[in-house]
Amino acid sequence: MTAVVPPLTGFARVNLMPRPEIVRRERDKAVRLWVWIVLAAVLVALLIIAGAFTFKLFADQRLAAEQTRTTQLLTEIAALSEVSQALDTERELTEFRAEAMASDFQWAPVIAKLTAVLPPDTALTGFDVITGGVPQGDDPAVEPGLVGTVSIDSATPLDIVAIIRSLRGVEGVLFADGRSVTTSEVSEGRFAYVLDLEFDQSIYSGQYAPTQGDD
The missing domain is CATH 3.30.1360 (Gyrase A; domain 2)
Structure with a gap:
């Protein structure tokens, strides 16, 4: 019985690169991958830090605005202290009059x-x-x-x-x-x-x- 030999198609390829070179290239490739991963992590960390800094900046600005408003309100309240004292005096006099004139009649x-x-x-x-x-x-x-x-x-x-x-x-x-x-x-x-x-x-x-x- 005669064996059938499959026809050859294309060209035969043989990797003649030494094994140490292959290992080195794979190691370099892995190193580059890890470098990119580290760079990406650093970039994400920088973005997070920048976001936190921006948030704190806006929070500080809002706090400063509220403190300014509080100071203004305290100043206005202080300015109205005389009015408050006058109202208290009026209320006391009204109560005194109501008690003194409670038995008023015609x-x-x-x-x-x-x-x-x-x-x-x-x-x-x-x-x-x-x-x-x-x-x-x-x-x-x-x-x-x-x-x-x-x-x-x-x-x-x-x-x-x-x-x-x-x-x-x-x-x-x-x-x-x-x-x-x-x-x-x-x-x-x-x-x-x-x-x-x-x-x-x-x-x-x-x-x-x-x-x-x-x-």
């Missing part, structure tokens, strides 16, 4: 309520009263606001019981009672009566009371 409505229940030819001749304290509760109709005596004068004897009953029905009156009856010192032949009287705090004007916005 005489005309009080006198009108009294004279409305008195008989004809009867006159109010005097008062001896004191005002109550600062309102303490939510219902002024249960706290005394004006306490004392009232003097009335009449040409004829009066039914003082009926008058007292009428006074007790007057709006704002907490208490009314008779105290004494004498000869009038205003005019001879007339009668003078002294009545105990107490109004509640609904007669207070409330004009100087602190409002919710004053707190």
Whole structure:
């Protein structure tokens, strides 16, 4: 049997380079690769450092701007200290006025309520009263606001019981009672009566009371 010899195509190549040279070239190639890797790593590190430096620079600039703004605000606050002191003084004076004038009331409505229940030819001749304290509760109709005596004068004897009953029905009156009856010192032949009287705090004007916005 005859062996078939495959036809030759192209030229035969033989690597005649010595083995040490091949090893050297591979080593040089590996060295160059590692050099590039090291250079790339150094470049990345430099970029990171540059980015961090840039970030810190912007952060420092922002901090400086905020510090400048804080200094400006502190300067403005210091400039407004006199205004703040004036407002504090105004608030203290308002509170003092509200306390001092808490029992403020008008005489005309009080006198009108009294004279409305008195008989004809009867006159109010005097008062001896004191005002109550600062309102303490939510219902002024249960706290005394004006306490004392009232003097009335009449040409004829009066039914003082009926008058007292009428006074007790007057709006704002907490208490009314008779105290004494004498000869009038205003005019001879007339009668003078002294009545105990107490109004509640609904007669207070409330004009100087602190409002919710004053707190």
